[in-house]
Amino acid sequence: MSDSASLPPHHHALLLTPREMALADQAAIAAGVPGARLMAAAGKAVADAICTRWSPRRVTVLCGPGNNGGDGFVIACRLREAGWQVRLALLGDRAALPPDAALHAREWPGAVEPLEPACVGDAELVVDAIFGAGLSRPLDGAAKATLQAAERLGVPLCAVDTPSGLDGESGNLSGYTPHAALTVTFFRRKPGHLLLPGREHCGELVVADIGIPPEALGAVGRQAPLQCWANGPRVWREAFPWPRAQGHKYQRGHVLVAGGALMTGAARLAARAAQRVGAGLVTVAAPAAVWPVYASALESIIVARVESDADFAGLAADPRKNALLVGPGAGADESTRRQALAALAAGRATVLDADALTVFARDPRTLFDAVQGPTVLTPHDGEFARLFAAAGDKLSRARKAARESGCVLVLKGGDTVVAAPDGRALVNAHAPATLATGGTGDVLAGMIAGLLAQGMPAFEAAGAAVWLHGEAAYAFGPGLVADDLPAHLPQALGTLARWQPH
Numbered sequence: 397m398s399d400s401a402s403l404p405p406h407h408h409a410l411l412l413t414p415r416e417m418a419l420a421d422q423a424a425i426a427a428g429v430p431g432a433r434l435m436a437a438a439g440k441a442v443a444d445a446i447c448t449r450w451s452p453r454r455v456t457v458l459c460g461p462g463n464n465g466g467d468g469f470v471i472a473c474r475l476r477e478a479g480w481q482v483r484l485a486l487l488g489d490r491a492a493l494p495p496d497a498a499l500h501a502r503e504w505p506g507a508v509e510p511l512e513p514a515c516v517g518d519a520e521l522v523v524d525a526i527f528g529a530g531l532s533r534p535l536d537g538a539a540k541a542t543l544q545a546a547e548r549l550g551v552p553l554c555a556v557d558t559p560s561g562l563d564g565e566s567g568n569l570s571g572y573t574p575h576a577a578l579t580v581t582f583f584r585r586k587p588g589h590l591l592l593p594g595r596e597h598c599g600e601l602v603v604a605d606i607g608i609p610p611e612a613l614g615a616v617g618r619q620a621p622l623q624c625w626a627n628g629p630r631v632w633r634e635a636f637p638w639p640r641a642q643g644h645k646y647q648r649g650h651v652l653v654a655g656g657a658l659m660t661g662a663a664r665l666a667a668r669a670a671q672r673v674g675a676g677l678v679t680v681a682a683p684a685a686v687w688p689v690y691a692s693a694l695e696s697i698i699v700a701r702v703e704s705d706a707d708f709a710g711l712a713a714d715p716r717k718n719a720l721l722v723g724p725g726a727g728a729d730e731s732t733r734r735q736a737l738a739a740l741a742a743g744r745a746t747v748l749d750a751d752a753l754t755v756f757a758r759d760p761r762t763l764f765d766a767v768q769g770p771t772v773l774t775p776h777d778g779e780f781a782r783l784f785a786a787a788g789d790k791l792s793r794a795r796k797a798a799r800e801s802g803c804v805l806v807l808k809g810g811d812t813v814v815a816a817p818d819g820r821a822l823v824n825a826h827a828p829a830t831l832a833t834g835g836t837g838d839v840l841a842g843m844i845a846g847l848l849a850q851g852m853p854a855f856e857a858a859g860a861a862v863w864l865h866g867e868a869a870y871a872f873g874p875g876l877v878a879d880d881l882p883a884h885l886p887q888a889l890g891t892l893a894r895w896q897p898h
């Protein structure tokens with residue numbers, strides 16, 4: 397096995413697909429860690445996680461026909477040793493278990509019941525070790541009926557690796573998937589643990605070390621690059637533009653925000669967010685008719701009066717304005733389209749949001765062909781569908797669209813995905829549901845522009861903005877409206893400054 401120099405960057409935050417995880421297992425086994433030992437460690441980790449959360453009680457361990465079921469046999473043994481009353485049920489034939497699972501099944505001293513709804517009848521806790529990474533078709537038959545019976549009982553369920561029926565790669569559900577109170581996975585998380593709807597079925601997620609050396613990642617990465625991470629400071633904090641003692645406002649960048657003529661609040665929110673995230677200067681280009689609205693509300697922000705799209709293009713052409721934002725409250729009209737194209741033509745960092753995306757619905761190629769500088773597109777699902785034909789799960793759609801457009805894609809939602817044209821991707825789970833309220837997207841777009849203006853690369857800037865956006869919402873708590881976000885960015889930045897890898 398290679399040394400740690402071959403580890404992919406931020407390897408703790410990597411998300412591995414089930415296939416990549418199987419390759420990591422194989423690499424560990426090839427490096428001399430027997431599969432049966434990995435399974436023993438996996439089962440022990442789950443049993444330990446259970447014992448620290450629940451006192452001994454009646455538990456039914458549901459085992460599937462593969463290695464996930466093998467983990468189940470280990471869990472049953474460990475819980476029994478710890479004084480729990482354990483029932484174990486197996487789907488399929490004991491003689492057909494794969495070798496590592498068969499080995500651990502031989503150590504189980506109790507009865508092996510057939511897996512059917514009756515086996516959870518008196519349980520106070522249920523362990524779902526039916527299917528994990530090997531799920532190959534929708535859940536049906538006895539597995540589905542038994543998990544449904546467990547869920548109807550209303551007792552807590554602990555899932556091994558993934559709740560059965562959850563596709564670890566996409567987060568999609570197949571046939572039926574129970575809601576776990578606790579999911580214990582091994583070595584690294586999978587995209588499906590963070591993507592919706594999967595994340596909602598995992599409950600608390602624990603990642604256990606089962607003895608796979610991190611260097612196994614180097615071996616996996618040589619087959620296909622590993623470039624999907626859970627979004628968080630680990631991934632981008634080295635690129636975060638903290639103000640420097642010797643800096644001055646001109647070194648902290650200058651954001652130009654196109655202000656809308658009707659919905660003036662959106663661009664104001666974006667401008668405040670750009671400023672709060674650290675941009676040295678922010679200019680809002682305000683249409684003449686509503687100039688006073690902007691000017692009276694934005695004391696420390698420059699409000700430039702524009703009479704025409706040509707005026708805006710003139711502002712955008714000023715090279716000191718090193719990050720441009722068009723879209724918030726812009727209106728889906730010709731003027732917005734001209735402003736977006738003027739921003740892209742400037743060849744500097746650009747964020748296009750909302751209406752500045754919608755105006756290219758009929759000819760997205762015009763938009764993609766105009767891209768020159770680092771460009772970030774921030775669609776929600778509806779806006780995305782107007783621009784891109786990409787199908788599939790959210791992660792692959794975002795990646796395909798990033799490649800097609802040559803832009804960093806921020807595909808928003810409760811599980812925002814950030815994707816770069818070179819295949820890198822982030823899945824964000826750091827966002828409370830309170831963010832689903834009007835204007836929060838404008839704030840996010842402003843934050844990305846603010847970080848771009850300070851020289852942060854587009855992929856990292858998008859990831860950092862998405863995380864800080866979530867952090868500011870957590871800091872505020874319930875009752876959030878978009879206006880609260882810029883005001884809570886200082887707290888979020890404080891958390892980031894103190895953040896330590898764990």
Ligand SMILES: NC(=O)C1=CN([C@@H]2O[C@H](COP(=O)(O)OP(=O)(O)OC[C@H]3O[C@@H](n4cnc5c(N)ncnc54)[C@H](O)[C@@H]3O)[C@@H](O)[C@H]2O)[C@@H](O)CC1
Nearest residue numbers: 421431434435462463464527528529530531532533534557
């Ligand atoms: N060495 C390893 O590979 C390790 C694997 N571990 C465990 O092994 C699991 C992966 O094991 P496997 O690859 O054997 O996969 P699983 O145990 O998840 O499932 C594979 C079996 O289920 C069947 N199956 C899949 N979907 C089905 C469906 N919907 N209905 C009926 N049958 C279905 C397959 O035909 C196969 O027999 C991980 O999730 C993890 O829990 C851990 O023990 C750690 C070490």
Ligand SMILES: [K+]
Nearest residue numbers: 524527556558
């Ligand atoms: K499972």
